[in-house]
Amino acid sequence: MRAEKQILTKEYRGRLNASPFFIVVNYTGLKVAPLTELRQRLKKAGAEVHIVKNSIFRIAAKEAGVADLGAALAGQIAVITGQKDISAAAKVVKNFAAEFTKPKIEFGFLNNQRLENKDVLVLADLPSIEVLRGKLLGALQAPATKLVALINTPASQLARVLSAKAAKGA
Secondary structure (H helix, E strand, O other): OOHHHHHHHHHHHHHHHHOOEEEEEEOOOOOHHHHHHHHHHHHHOOEEEEEEOHHHHHHHHHHOOOOOOHHHOOOOEEEEEEOOOHHHHHHHHHHHHHHHOOOEEEEEEEOOEEEEHHHHHHHHHOOOHHHHHHHHHHHHHHHHHHHHHHHHHHHHHHHHHHHHHHHHHO
């Protein structure tokens, strides 16, 4: 392999090792301006997209310990990686594809587990991690809030009865 290809392979292997996920999209027919817009949207979601040659990505993925991609890499592909949440990146790609009809999600990997197109789309429909954390916190706090209200009810009723008696007696 030529030195340039070895450098690119090493770079992509490093990206794959640094990211807990990657999503492979087919970007055939996507012009430069929309691709730049996609890059900006993904950056806000904590992800980035890179155009990659199939053969180089196949080697980099194999060296990174990803299962053999075989014939899964075909056409013009771009790889989306990130440090944060896969659902945020998938949501950006799904919304972008709905708007521009491109790119098409091919497949993805999350912690070395392959995700098909439909699996990535399911992840895109999930609420963000912040919303899920808020729901979990709310569910955990609800019993405590009810307990405090239950404990305070007799005391507050007694206070109201005494207040009414005092107002009547005065």
